[in-house]
Amino acid sequence: MKPAPFAYVAATSVQHAIEALAAAGGDGKIIAGGQSLMPMLNFRLVRPSVLVDINRIPGLDRIEDTGKMLRIGALVRHRLTASDPLIAHHVPVLHEAMNHVAHHTVRNRGTFCGSLCHADPAAEMPMMALLLDAVVEITGPAGTRHLPVREFLVASLTTDLAPDELVTAVEIAKPAPGTGWGFAEFARRHGDYALACVAALVESRDGAACNVRIAAMGIGDTALRLSAAEAALEGSGFSDEEITRAVSALRDEIEPMSDLSGSADYRRHLAGELARNVLGEAWRRAAPEVPA
Amino acid sequence: MTDTGTVAITVSVNGVAHTREVEPRLLLSDFLRHKLGLTGTHVGCEHGVCGACTVLLDGYSARSCLTLAVQVDGCTIETVESQGTQDALGPIQAAFRDHHALQCGYCTPGFIMTVADLLEHHPLENDEDIREALSGNICRCTGYQNIVAAVRELAKARGPLT
Structure with missing residues (x-):
């Protein structure tokens, strides 16, 4: 239960971190909060030759309002995301989701970007980034590139990040004012990994739903956007019948796995019922469009 | 390298x-x-x-x-x-002793330090809050009831967060 030996670089700038990764020749690993990486190091599931610590790089620990977007830096810890007034105001669904991320001690250290890079299928950050159509800012030897999170998340615990690249921020477009939202998670114990979790966003135009976004996790190999259920509700009036149709579309489009915590059938049922509640909640919160 | x-x-x-x-x-x-x-x-x-x-x-x-x-x-x-010594327990330790919030004591140092943070930074307005705030610490002896009681008393003595 101790990490294998590695060299340690306390990076002082993004450039320094990139150089250290390059010098490690593909065998370097970035550490930020370490709340996912450290257990893997302790179990020796990962054995990097060089650990590049970004905790001392100035300027990465901020949430910034860039106009249409909120920019979450690579060292923004869950504690800050949970308490930040910009997030609470513009992205209340994320503010709510933060209450379900592990517990205070892990939130004190763990970061939004780190959780995204770890890409655990049962973690909230990848799912919320998918829901919010986040864009990942990646810096490497060739400069900075921006990648939609749908392309960034490749598979369970696997991302598009190259071994010589660093995620420097995640950008989230502010949902339109009046966007309704809902979030529900079911876990055996608060802060534990979810058996299922569903979140939704919806805008209302003349009583018709538009820009319906539904994401879920705990019910597949990765966090998911549920496009069949979204399509079933786009343009609808969110009646009980329409929501029921979307719930059955959702149950058809997911392939949960059975494990010690629950069978696939149970998870499929649970995800549907969570979605039913979340969708109703989102629609109730969606402000009717104010006539011009 | x-x-x-x-x-x-x-x-x-x-x-x-x-x-x-x-x-x-x-x-x-x-x-x-x-x-x-x-x-x-x-x-x-x-x-x-x-x-x-x-x-x-x-x-x-x-x-x-x-x-x-x-x-x-x-x-x-x-x-x-x-937090204190055997002869002069700190307030969190004293509350744990008063409420019998430990049995084998193995988890206790972690609970004490978690509570030290909680009392500084979290409202702890009711038992639900307290239980959630303690959810990252596992105790296999007490069933948590007495730990919650100790934290409840500490939170009450502290008063609302300023």
Whole structure:
């Protein structure tokens, strides 16, 4: 239960971190909060030759309002995301989701970007980034590139990040004012990994739903956007019948796995019922469009 | 590049500055116990699940088993030894004793340090809040009831957060 030996670089700038990764020749690993990486190091599931610590790089620990977007830096810890007034105001669904991320001690250290890079299928950050159509800012030897999170998340615990690249921020477009939202998670114990979790966003135009976004996790190999259920509700009036149709579309489009915590059938049922509640909640919160 | 040799770090632990040579892979929990002889910090699961090794890092609770000693160079650490002595228990320790909030005591240092952070930073307005706030620490003896009672009393004595 101790990490294998590695060299340690306390990076002082993004450039320094990139150089250290390059010098490690593909065998370097970035550490930020370490709340996912450290257990893997302790179990020796990962054995990097060089650990590049970004905790001392100035300027990465901020949430910034860039106009249409909120920019979450690579060292923004869950504690800050949970308490930040910009997030609470513009992205209340994320503010709510933060209450379900592990517990205070892990939130004190763990970061939004780190959780995204770890890409655990049962973690909230990848799912919320998918829901919010986040864009990942990646810096490497060739400069900075921006990648939609749908392309960034490749598979369970696997991302598009190259071994010589660093995620420097995640950008989230502010949902339109009046966007309704809902979030529900079911876990055996608060802060534990979810058996299922569903979140939704919806805008209302003349009583018709538009820009319906539904994401879920705990019910597949990765966090998911549920496009069949979204399509079933786009343009609808969110009646009980329409929501029921979307719930059955959702149950058809997911392939949960059975494990010690629950069978696939149970998870499929649970995800549907969570979605039913979340969708109703989102629609109730969606402000009717104010006539011009 | 793959120099895994030792690194000199200076850490303030319970108000005393300590300078030691450490391997980069040395966990903070092992640094405290093996290098400094501060065995109050207990090691349970060593992968961040049980909470027994919780300490304060710059005033906020952190798992010392999920932190490397090299990462805390220049930082301030507080362990359960900062909270009181056998002859003069600190207020959190006294509340735990008064409420019989421990039996075997293995998890207790982690609970004490978690509660030290909670009392500084969290409202703890009702038992539901308190239970949620303690959910990162596992106790296999008490059933938590008496730990919640101790924290309830401490939160009441503290009053609302300013």
